[in-house]
Amino acid sequence: MADLIRKRLTGKEEGFTLIELLVVIVILGILMAIAVPSYLGFQARAQKAAAQANIRAALPSIEAYYGDNGTYVGMTVANLQASYDAGLRLSNATTAPFNAGGIISVSATSFCITDIVGTGNQYYLAGPAASVTTTACT
Numbered sequence: 001m002a003d004l005i006r007k008r009l010t011g012k013e014e015g016f017t018l019i020e021l022l023v024v025i026v027i028l029g030i031l032m033a034i035a036v037p038s039y040l041g042f043q044a045r046a047q048k049a050a051a052q053a054n055i056r057a058a059l060p061s062i063e064a065y066y067g068d069n070g071t072y073v074g075m076t077v078a079n080l081q082a083s084y085d086a087g088l089r090l091s092n093a094t095t096a097p098f099n100a101g102g103i104i105s106v107s108a109t110s111f112c113i114t115d116i117v118g119t120g121n122q123y124y125l126a127g128p129a130a131s132v133t134t135t136a137c138t
Contacts, residue, residue: 047118052132054115055125061085062111062127072106104137112137 061084065075068083081088104112104124114136116122126137 044118044121047121048123051115051117051121051123054117055113055123055132058085058088058113058115059125059127061088062113066128071108072111073108075103075106075111077102 058080061080062072062075064084065080066072069075077088102114104114106112110127112124112126114122114124123132123134124137125132130137
């Protein structure tokens with residue numbers, strides 16, 4: 001131990017060479033080139049799944065509203081959150097064209113909701129008997 005301290009104090013200990021440092025930087029670059037695309041792909045899949053899950057999670061609240069009122073007319077995200085599900089994740093689609101989603105249209109017997117998570121992950125549900133799609137409903 002004393003020998004190591006003596007070497008350090010006398011300055012005889014050598015550091016890394018430039019070649020060693022360059023090799024480490026190249027290895028880190030290769031690892032990053034592999035990891036970043038994988039991460040971005042994972043992130044896109046997670047956003048897609050989140051948007052679809054948000055729409056599916058809204059269905060029980062929407063159907064409860066229909067069961068109580070006999071119509072979808074008058075249904076808003078605010079009254080769904082207040083009366084049926086405080087954790088509803090859709091936001092009001094009338095506030096901005098590219099927000100987190102919401103109710104697009106309602107009629108006495110049908111509805112159209114959407115949700116957006118991230119960029120380019122917009123999903124729609126034209127209900128009550130349709131499935132979640134990327135095709136816009138009216």
